[in-house]
Amino acid sequence: MKNNEVIRIAIAETSVIIRGGLTAALKRLPNVKVQPIELLSIEALHDCVRTQCPDMLIVNPAFGDYFDIGKFREETSGKKIRVIALVTSFVDASLLSKYDESISIFDDLERLSKKISGLLNVPSEEEDLENQDALSQREKEIVICVVKGMTNKEIAEKLFLSIHTVITHRRNISKKLQIHSAAGLTIYAIVNKLVTLNDVKGL
Numbered sequence: 001m002k003n004n005e006v007i008r009i010a011i012a013e014t015s016v017i018i019r020g021g022l023t024a025a026l027k028r029l030p031n032v033k034v035q036p037i038e039l040l041s042i043e044a045l046h047d048c049v050r051t052q053c054p055d056m057l058i059v060n061p062a063f064g065d066y067f068d069i070g071k072f073r074e075e076t077s078g079k080k081i082r083v084i085a086l087v088t089s090f091v092d093a094s095l096l097s098k099y100d101e102s103i104s105i106f107d108d109l110e111r112l113s114k115k116i117s118g119l120l121n122v123p124s125e126e127e128d129l130e131n132q133d134a135l136s137q138r139e140k141e142i143v144i145c146v147v148k149g150m151t152n153k154e155i156a157e158k159l160f161l162s163i164h165t166v167i168t169h170r171r172n173i174s175k176k177l178q179i180h181s182a183a184g185l186t187i188y189a190i191v192n193k194l195v196t197l198n199d200v201k202g203l
Helices: 016-027 041-053 069-075 108-120 125-134 137-147 152-159 162-179 184-189
Strands: 006-011 031-040 055-060 082-087 101-104
Touching: 006 016, 006 041, 006 108, 006 125, 016 108, 031 041, 069 082, 082 108, 101 108, 101 137, 137 152, 137 162, 137 184, 162 184
Parallel strands: 006 031, 006 055, 055 082, 082 101
Antiparallel strands: none
16 A cells, blocks of 8 residues: 555444544544545445445444445455444444454544554554564575575575565565564574574574
8 A cells, every 4th residue: 555545434424423523533644644435324335335436434333223244245345345343332242353343432543543554554563563473484485595694696596586586575574574684684583493503604
């Protein structure tokens, strides 16, 4: 998701106070530009999906007496609309499990921002930390090669990849781990038992 891209978020909620407050909060999110679309009825929601196709739908599970998430997903199966439950009162947790995310009227701007960003795959700093172990098998192989002192060309030959692919993987590894030196990668690899001390050149 590019930083300058505008995200269309439809808000299906009958309460003007909640709807208006959520619209204002979405416009203040620090890391995404949001174009809120306020919807008062099921008919308006169907029109919106047909004509504007929002990226996300924030909907009160009680919207239109009862919002049928299963039916909505069937009707919009090709459109990849993320659906977020807007929790204004107690809602059964099993019902919420069918949604991509849920937000509460008590969430502050930071929590709202994290949840929206999470759905857009815009990692927050905390998520970066949590994703440290989320290297793919291929990325782990490349880390091991780097730690053993191999050049990009040698890694490419060993793993049957192009040099360009190796460079791309190394860039992704640096971004995921926030480690930008071979020494840092070496420490990471030893701590995470990808290599032993005997594998590392110069130690």
